[in-house]
Amino acid sequence: MIDFWIILTASLVATTTAILGCFLIMRKMAMIGDAISHAVLPGIVIAYYLTNSRASFPILLGAAASGMVVTYLIQFFNQRVKLQQDASIGISYTFLFAIGIILISLFSNDVDLDQDCVLYGEIAYVPLDTLTLGGFNVGPRQVWILGTTLLIIAGSVFIGYRKLVLTTFDPAFAAAMGVSVVLWQYYLMAGVSLATVVSFESVGAVLVIAFLSGPAATAFLLTKDFKKMIYLAIGFGISASIIGYYMADWLAGSIAGAIATIIGVQFALAFIYIQFLRKSRISETLENKVLT
Amino acid sequence: MEPSVETHNLTVIYDKKPAIWNIDFTLPTGKIIGIMGPNGSGKSTLLKAIMGIIEPNIGYSKVFDKELDDVRTRVSYVPQRQSVDWDFPASVWDVVAMGRFATKGLFKRLSKEDNDIITESLAKVNMTPFTNRQISQLSGGQQQRVFLARALAQNADLYLMDEPFVGVDAATEQAIINLLKSMRDAGKTLLVVHHDLHTAQDYFEHMVLLNSRLVAEGPTDEVFTQEILTETYGGTLTTLSKVASALKEKDFPMRHK
Ligand SMILES: Nc1ncnc2c1ncn2[C@@H]1O[C@H](COP(=O)(O)OP(=O)(O)OP(=O)(O)O)[C@@H](O)[C@H]1O
Ligand SMILES: [Mg+2]
Numbered sequence: 139m140i141d142f143w144i145i146l147t148a149s150l151v152a153t154t155t156a157i158l159g160c161f162l163i164m165r166k167m168a169m170i171g172d173a174i175s176h177a178v179l180p181g182i183v184i185a186y187y188l189t190n191s192r193a194s195f196p197i198l199l200g201a202a203a204s205g206m207v208v209t210y211l212i213q214f215f216n217q218r219v220k221l222q223q224d225a226s227i228g229i230s231y232t233f234l235f236a237i238g239i240i241l242i243s244l245f246s247n248d249v250d251l252d253q254d255c256v257l258y259g260e261i262a263y264v265p266l267d268t269l270t271l272g273g274f275n276v277g278p279r280q281v282w283i284l285g286t287t288l289l290i291i292a293g294s295v296f297i298g299y300r301k302l303v304l305t306t307f308d309p310a311f312a313a314a315m316g317v318s319v320v321l322w323q324y325y326l327m328a329g330v331s332l333a334t335v336v337s338f339e340s341v342g343a344v345l346v347i348a349f350l351s352g353p354a355a356t357a358f359l360l361t362k363d364f365k366k367m368i369y370l371a372i373g374f375g376i377s378a379s380i381i382g383y384y385m386a387d388w389l390a391g392s393i394a395g396a397i398a399t400i401i402g403v404q405f406a407l408a409f410i411y412i413q414f415l416r417k418s419r420i421s422e423t424l425e426n427k428v429l430t
Numbered sequence: 431m432e433p434s435v436e437t438h439n440l441t442v443i444y445d446k447k448p449a450i451w452n453i454d455f456t457l458p459t460g461k462i463i464g465i466m467g468p469n470g471s472g473k474s475t476l477l478k479a480i481m482g483i484i485e486p487n488i489g490y491s492k493v494f495d496k497e498l499d500d501v502r503t504r505v506s507y508v509p510q511r512q513s514v515d516w517d518f519p520a521s522v523w524d525v526v527a528m529g530r531f532a533t534k535g536l537f538k539r540l541s542k543e544d545n546d547i548i549t550e551s552l553a554k555v556n557m558t559p560f561t562n563r564q565i566s567q568l569s570g571g572q573q574q575r576v577f578l579a580r581a582l583a584q585n586a587d588l589y590l591m592d593e594p595f596v597g598v599d600a601a602t603e604q605a606i607i608n609l610l611k612s613m614r615d616a617g618k619t620l621l622v623v624h625h626d627l628h629t630a631q632d633y634f635e636h637m638v639l640l641n642s643r644l645v646a647e648g649p650t651d652e653v654f655t656q657e658i659l660t661e662t663y664g665g666t667l668t669t670l671s672k673v674a675s676a677l678k679e680k681d682f683p684m685r686h687k
Contacts, residue, residue, distance in 0.1 A: 164515070164518055164519075220445075297537075300531055300534075304528055304531065306518070307514060307515070307518045307520065307525075307528075308509065308513070308514045308528070310478070310483055310507070310509045310513055311507060311509055311528070311580075313481070313482065313483040314481040314482070314483055314505075314506075314507035314509075315502065315531070315532045316482075316499065316502045316532070358519065361519060362519045362520070362521070362564035362565075362566060362567075363519055363520070363521065364518070364519045364520055364524075366519075367519050
């Protein structure tokens, strides 16, 4: 049963992040997950300071708020200051992370808090923290939280699909049609903040970042249809979760590490596959030319 | 006749430097109108300001005598081809279908009529055989035609096109201009950013000559003169000789009408 809960947890995170990752990659914002993982620190510290507890709900709220702040800053630097996307991401999250560190040192007398306790959630512990409803044990708390998050994200993307695709592919044309590019940018980023922050708590930041960019990148290599790219990315994320889990079990190693490794292997295999395909296609056309 | 586009003191400033300055004009309907000027003279900026893609710092514009928001479905914008990432995973059909979304809202499925319009638009630009092709596998001229098909699918009355002839071969250019002329004959207004002085008189009945500020605007016969072109393009040798040879062609018209 433990196997099942851990694989389900990873798969839920994989599905949510794969959907968002496809949009992020096409917007050249794949590293936003990395940025958010650092940028949430001040929100966490402030939430902790205000409530004086490590209860996860206020902390999640603080983290999500910081996630939105960093999204706003990135947008601001990129659009208003005309800084490149990657530079905007870099400067925004290091700035917020620095503020978080300063806050920690300010409150240091009574704070035993560091990023690790929130961000480096350990997937292996997920089955231990179960939820009881009306006297019944209904499974791990995280599975419920992640399941709800997935429903929210999948639903929002489904509702906004056309506008999200349009503003991703051709923002100028979208704006000319009267579609607010900035609004849909925030819509997407609100989803990314929610998904990453919730997932950090259960599977840790590194795995979330790997899930956000890896499966989407692999899928991008293999298809030229955006919808298929999303489905493929989900498939890669889930299969990496399953294979990674059993690999970690076999090696008695870190589950998150093993899953992240499989994500990398999937990408490498896809890359080799398309190189091979390209070569065989070239030699095929050459042969045809020679024959005719 | 109702004007297609009018601008009043339209000014856009990037980083303290004006890209367009105090542009004032009223353009007619039912014509193919050229927007010409050297690189960086604000042609793209002008189109974007009219379409509300960038907010003007000063001034305003109107389309069909109304606020843009009230007539958006009657206006179509064709961006510069290089402005999008053609590696985006989509087919030719997917991109042209975007032209139908404006009137569709979030959910409504494309109707049979929408599909027919898309098919027809692709046929008009001779892209039917490429309908299911991935956009990453198109040549530059084919990409341009996909953008045109998307605009056609919008079924608008006014088209703003940013350099539709860049990177297309002579045959395609001829096909596109014929298409534009048939659209004009159907009563549409076309505002086209263009670079080639030699073809300008053939293509456009009306012109806007731009060099950050408005140099001239009016029927081609009146504004396509040595004096105005020199003022637009400045005094560099190469552009001047281009102007001279363009004008020479004007004296010996090669129109086959
Ligand atoms: N996003 C921007 N930020 C800052 N400056 C800009 C921006 N876009 C354009 N400019 C500047 O504004 C001026 C006008 O640019 P615009 O693109 O409108 O010219 P153009 O006439 O379309 O040129 P081209 O013939 O090269 O397409 C140029 O000097 C350009 O450097
Ligand atoms: Mg331009």
